[in-house]
Structure formats: C-alpha cells, structure tokens
Amino acid sequence: MKSFGQFLQSGDWKGEKHVPVIHVPETVKAGEAFDLKISIGDAIGHPNTLEHHIVWFKVFFHGDGEKFPVELATFTFAAHGEGENFTEPTGLTTVKLSKSGTLYAQSYCNIHGVWENSQDITVA
Amino acid sequence: MKSFGQFLQSGDWKGEKHVPVIHVPETVKAGEAFDLKISIGDAIGHPNTLEHHIVWFKVFFHGDGEKFPVELATFTFAAHGEGENFTEPTGLTTVKLSKSGTLYAQSYCNIHGVWENSQDITVA
Amino acid sequence: MKSFGQFLQSGDWKGEKHVPVIHVPETVKAGEAFDLKISIGDAIGHPNTLEHHIVWFKVFFHGDGEKFPVELATFTFAAHGEGENFTEPTGLTTVKLSKSGTLYAQSYCNIHGVWENSQDITVA
Amino acid sequence: MKSFGQFLQSGDWKGEKHVPVIHVPETVKAGEAFDLKISIGDAIGHPNTLEHHIVWFKVFFHGDGEKFPVELATFTFAAHGEGENFTEPTGLTTVKLSKSGTLYAQSYCNIHGVWENSQDITVA
Ligand SMILES: [Fe+3]
Ligand SMILES: [Fe+3]
Ligand SMILES: [Fe+3]
Ligand SMILES: [Fe+3]
Numbered sequence: 343m344k345s346f347g348q349f350l351q352s353g354d355w356k357g358e359k360h361v362p363v364i365h366v367p368e369t370v371k372a373g374e375a376f377d378l379k380i381s382i383g384d385a386i387g388h389p390n391t392l393e394h395h396i397v398w399f400k401v402f403f404h405g406d407g408e409k410f411p412v413e414l415a416t417f418t419f420a421a422h423g424e425g426e427n428f429t430e431p432t433g434l435t436t437v438k439l440s441k442s443g444t445l446y447a448q449s450y451c452n453i454h455g456v457w458e459n460s461q462d463i464t465v466a
Numbered sequence: 467m468k469s470f471g472q473f474l475q476s477g478d479w480k481g482e483k484h485v486p487v488i489h490v491p492e493t494v495k496a497g498e499a500f501d502l503k504i505s506i507g508d509a510i511g512h513p514n515t516l517e518h519h520i521v522w523f524k525v526f527f528h529g530d531g532e533k534f535p536v537e538l539a540t541f542t543f544a545a546h547g548e549g550e551n552f553t554e555p556t557g558l559t560t561v562k563l564s565k566s567g568t569l570y571a572q573s574y575c576n577i578h579g580v581w582e583n584s585q586d587i588t589v590a
Numbered sequence: 591m592k593s594f595g596q597f598l599q600s601g602d603w604k605g606e607k608h609v610p611v612i613h614v615p616e617t618v619k620a621g622e623a624f625d626l627k628i629s630i631g632d633a634i635g636h637p638n639t640l641e642h643h644i645v646w647f648k649v650f651f652h653g654d655g656e657k658f659p660v661e662l663a664t665f666t667f668a669a670h671g672e673g674e675n676f677t678e679p680t681g682l683t684t685v686k687l688s689k690s691g692t693l694y695a696q697s698y699c700n701i702h703g704v705w706e707n708s709q710d711i712t713v714a
Numbered sequence: 715m716k717s718f719g720q721f722l723q724s725g726d727w728k729g730e731k732h733v734p735v736i737h738v739p740e741t742v743k744a745g746e747a748f749d750l751k752i753s754i755g756d757a758i759g760h761p762n763t764l765e766h767h768i769v770w771f772k773v774f775f776h777g778d779g780e781k782f783p784v785e786l787a788t789f790t791f792a793a794h795g796e797g798e799n800f801t802e803p804t805g806l807t808t809v810k811l812s813k814s815g816t817l818y819a820q821s822y823c824n825i826h827g828v829w830e831n832s833q834d835i836t837v838a
Contacts, residue, residue: 344832346774346818347719349783375554392640397668397785402718402828403551410827411721413544413769414553420537420645424700426564427527429538430499434558440550446718452672455782456774460716468708470650470694471595473659516764521661521792526594526704534703535597537645544769548824570594576796579658580650584592623802651799661792662801668785674812675775677786678747682806688798 350448350458359386360454362399362447364461372440372465379434380417380447388431388451395422396431397450405443414445441465474572474582483510484578486523486571488585496564496589503558504541504571512555512575519546520555521574529567538569563589598696598706607634608702610647610695612709620688620713627682628665628695636679636699643670644679645698653691662693689713722820722830731758732826734771734819736833744812744837750786751806752819760803760823767794768803769822777815786817811837 355361365379380399382388388396398418404411417433431449442465448458479485489503504523506512512520522542528535541557555573566589572582603609613627628647630636636644646666652659665681679697690713696706727733737751752771754760760768770790776783789805803821814837820830 343724343830344816344818345719345722345724346783346820346830346832347717347722349774349776349818350717350719352715352717373550377556379558402721403545403549404721405549405551408549410825411718412548412551412824412827413822414551415544416540416542417557417559418540418542419559420539420700421527421561424536425529425532426497427529427536427538428562430560430562432501432558432560433541434503434556435541435543436554436556437545438552438554444716446716446721448718450785452668452784453782455784458715458718460718467600467706468692468694469595469598469600470659470696470706470708471593471598473650473652473694474593474595476591476593526597528597534701535594536700536703537698544824568592570592570597572594574661576660576792577658579660582591582594584594621798625804627806651793653797653799656797660796660799662799663792664788664790665805665807666788666790667807668787669775669809672784673777673780674745675777675784675786676810678808678810680749680806680808681789682751682804683789683791684802684804685793686800686802 349456352458356385359383359388360449360451360457362449362459364445364447364459366463369464369466373438375436375438377434378437381432382449390422390428390430392423394453397452399433400448402446403443405441439465473580476582480509483507483512484573484575484581486573486583488569488571488583490585490587493588493590497562499560499562501558502561505556506573514546514552514554516547518577521576523557524572526570527567529565565589597704600706604633607631607636608697608699608705610697610707612693612695612707614711617712617714621686623684623686625682626685629680630697638670638676638678640671642701645700647681648696650694651691653689687713721828724830728757731755731760732821732823732829734821734831736817736819736831738835741836741838745810747808747810749806750809753804754821762794762800762802764795766825769824771805772820774818775815777813813837
C-alpha cells in the first residue's frame with residue numbers, strides 16, 4: 343500500500359497560491375459558535391478557469407488527545423466560467439468545538455493536486 | 467415521470483427554521499467579486515444533532531434570459547455531535563456574475579427534506 | 591419567491607442524453623440490500639470535456655405516504671480531461687428501503703443545467 | 715504545520731472493516747472505459763446507523779511519472795436510518811485512464827476517521 347499522504351503539499355501561503363489559509367480566533371469558548379473561514383491566495387490569486395481552478399476545500403478537526411479527526415465541512419466551488427459566472431475559493435461556516443485541538447484544511451486544484459495547512463485552536 | 471419539484475418547500479424564514487436565507491448586495495458590478503452568504507434559522511435556530519440536522523446547502527444562479535441555471539456552490543456541514551463538535555448551517559463564498567438574474571438556494575434537512583428560496587440580484 | 595422546480599428538466603432518455611436513468615429491481619425485500627445504479631446517455635453518450643460535462647448525480651427516495659423525501663446518495667464525477675483522465679457519468683451504490691415508494695434522480699450538466707427522472711419501486 | 719497524512723489509516727481489509735477495497739481490472743486499455751468499484755467491509759460489515767456510519771469515499775489517480783494526483787470521484791452515502799432507509803458504502807463509476815499509475819481510495823467514518831488504500835493499475 344502506498345499512502346496518499348505523500349501528495350499532501352504545503353508551503354507558505356504568502357508565496358504559494360494553493361495553500362489554504364485557516365482564519366479562526368486564537369481562543370474560543372467551548373460550545374460557542376465561531377466563524378471558520380478558509381481562503382487561498384491571500385497574497386497571490388489562483389486562476390479560475392474551466393481548465394484550471396480550485397474545486398473544493400475540506401476541513402477536519404482533531405481534538406487534543408483524541409485518536410481520530412472529525413470532518414467539519416466541505417466547500418465545493420462549482421462555477422468556473424460557465425455563462426461568465428465564477429465561484430472563487432472562499433469558504434466560511436460556523437463551528438462549535440468542545441476542546442482544544444488542531445484544524446486541518448485541504449484544497450484541491452484540478453491541475454496541481456491537494457494542498458494542506460493546519461492551525462491550532464485553544465478552547466477555553 | 468413524477469417531478470422532484472413537488473418536494474421543494476418554501477416559506478417565510480422568519481417563521482420557518484428550514485428556509486435558506488440568501489444574503490447578497492442588491493446591486494453588484496459585472497465581474498466583481500462579492501460575498502454570497504446562505505444561512506437558515508435567522509429567527510429560529512434549527513436543531514443540530516446526529517438524529518436531526520441540516521446536511522447541505524446548494525446555490526444556483528439563473529441569468530436573465532438564459533435557458534439553464536448554473537451551480538455556484540455546495541456547502542456540506544459534516545459534524546453534528548461527533549466528539550461534541552458541530553458545524554452549523556452557515557455557508558459563505560465569493561462569486562462573480564456577468565449579468566442580472568436570480569439566485570436559488572436549497573437546504574436539506576435529513577428529517578424534513580429540501581427547502582428553497584430565491585433572491586433577485588442586479589448586475590450593473 | 592421563484593421555485594427552482596421550473597428548471598428540473600426531463601425527457602425520454604432514449605432521445606435525450608441528459609436524463610438520468612434509474613436502474614433498480616422492480617421489487618425488493620424490506621431491509622434487504624440491492625444495487626441502485628444511475629446512468630445517462632444509455633442511447634446517446636454525453637460529452638465529457640472540461641468545457642462540457644456531467645458534474646454530479648443526486649438520488650432521493652420518497653416513501654409512499656411520507657411527507658418528506660430522504661437523500662440516498664450523491665455521485666460526483668471529478669475528472670474531465672485532466673491528465674487525459676476521465677470519470678464518466680455512471681453511479682452505483684447499495685441501498686436498503688423499508689417500504690414502497692419512488693426514487694428520484696437528478697443529473698447536473700455544467701452547460702445544460704439540471705435534469706431529472708423518477709422510478710417507482712415496490713418493497714414487498 | 716502538521717500534516718493530515720498522519721491520520722490516513724490503513725490495514726488489511728480482511729480484518730479491518732474501514733479499509734476501502736479498490737476493485738478494478740489489473741490491465742485496461744488507454745482511453746477505454748472500465749468499472750471502478752470501491753467497497754469496504756468485504757469480510758466484516760461496518761455499522762450503518764445515525765451515530766456511526768461511513769459518510770463518503772474519495773478516489774484519486776496518480777499517473778506514473780506525474781507530479782500531481784487527479785481526483786476521479788466522490789461517493790456520498792446519505793441515508794443512515796432516516797425513515798428506515800439506508801445507503802451502504804459501495805461506490806461504482808466508470809473511468810478512462812491514459813497511462814499506468816496508482817489508484818488511491820479514502821473512506822471516512824464519522825467516528826473512526828479517514829482510512830485509505832491503493833491499487834496499481836496497468837494501462838496497456
Ligand atoms: Fe493550480
Ligand atoms: Fe429539520
Ligand atoms: Fe450537456
Ligand atoms: Fe467506524
């Protein structure tokens with residue numbers, strides 16, 4: 343068995359337009375709703391054409407001390423020029439967590455594969 | 467053939483906690499990015515448990531005079547209590563449109579089926 | 591409010607290459623697994639290019655006498671020429687039903703919008 | 715940055731009910747459609763309840779010598795007891811490949827996280 347983990351690319355989002363950026367508060371309260379926003383290309387925009395575009399973001403959460411991660415959300419960007427309409431790779435949703443841990447985001451470019459990032463979050 | 471259209475339920479979001487609410491500017495510029503936000507339960511919150519929760523939102527756009535609608539985005543809310551983590555039904559992304567038309571949002575509750583709403587938008 | 595139901599197109603799958611075809615046994619046993627297969631273009635194939643392709647199928651079930659339909663599955667076809675790889679619009683999964691009712695399939699073409707079909711099924 | 719790759723679990727599908735099994739011919743012809751089937755629990759079935767179920771499968775392909783993998787399909791299993799209806803974790807679609815490489819499947823259990831498997835395929 344070969345692991346897909348070898349294809350999870352990362353990098354500095356300031357210089358790499360595929361890396362998802364996870365925007366959350368540093369500290370949140372247990373069970374209290376907060377905004378979780380994912381973007382890419384905060385410094386350099388990614389193309390958005392039928393031939394080359396960001397297809398989706400996925401977000402998982404791994405609670406400290408837990409064995410398994412839990413999926414939080416998937417954002418699918420569907421329009422890439424059909425009828426001159428475009429959906430750009432920004433995804434925001436609302437989340438409630440019960441303990442501190444780490445958020446993991448993945449973004450998929452139809453040409454350049456899967457990219458990832460992580461962000462620790464403290465649940466007070 | 468029976469049409470699924472018979473199951474697309476609607477109502478006033480102030481009194482019905484399943485109706486998606488489409489938050490966009492009234493007027494946007496052609497080809498200029500703007501935030502498209504979908505929420506439900508702005509007045510009355512929807513339960514979020516393993517047994518009963520909002521699973522996804524879908525958003526389509528129909529340009530005035532066009533024959534077919536184009537899908538813009540799908541938001542999937544994945545956590546409904548696993549490890550005491552929850553994803554609430556809010557979805558936001560960034561969109562560029564080329565002409566005026568109508569946005570259509572759908573929300574799916576695993577118990578109460580599919581609900582919809584629409585919102586006209588002017589592209590100046 | 592305008593209903594998205596107006597955009598649910600149908601037709602005879604023998605002459606229309608967008609209509610999903612629902613392949614199931616006529617009669618199944620309650621709680622017994624059976625194959626549910628969706629295809630399109632059984633008579634006329636649909637194009638599969640970056641510019642024009644089938645993006646997804648969705649399948650719902652409405653049990654006789656029930657108020658709401660339940661989603662069974664979504665199939666997303668992701669490759670349309672990237673690296674000369676292609677995913678064609680066929681989707682099959684395994685389903686268990688508890689009572690007779692109607693299956694509803696939808697297919698989405700990025701150019702020609704949403705198409706639908708239905709199929710009654712008897713649960714003995 | 716922590717990599718999500720650490721959470722991609724694997725194992726022998728004969729003893730582990732979460733591992734996706736990739737069913738494809740050993741050899742296919744370039745550009746010729748073939749069935750790609752993913753299942754889990756061929757030896758031991760996985761539970762299918764609201765509290766504990768398989769949510770989705772994802773399939774990627776990595777062509778020999780290519781830098782990036784391409785997503786082929788996502789299968790989402792939506793019904794886990796709603797109205798006593800169930801979608802079981804089987805996913806089949808039709809694929810055309812242009813060169814030899816490796817297929818990667820992932821399965822997500824809402825309780826036990828992400829599992830993976832790979833399968834080499836020869837394109838003659
Ligand atoms: Fe790219
Ligand atoms: Fe509900
Ligand atoms: Fe078409
Ligand atoms: Fe499990």
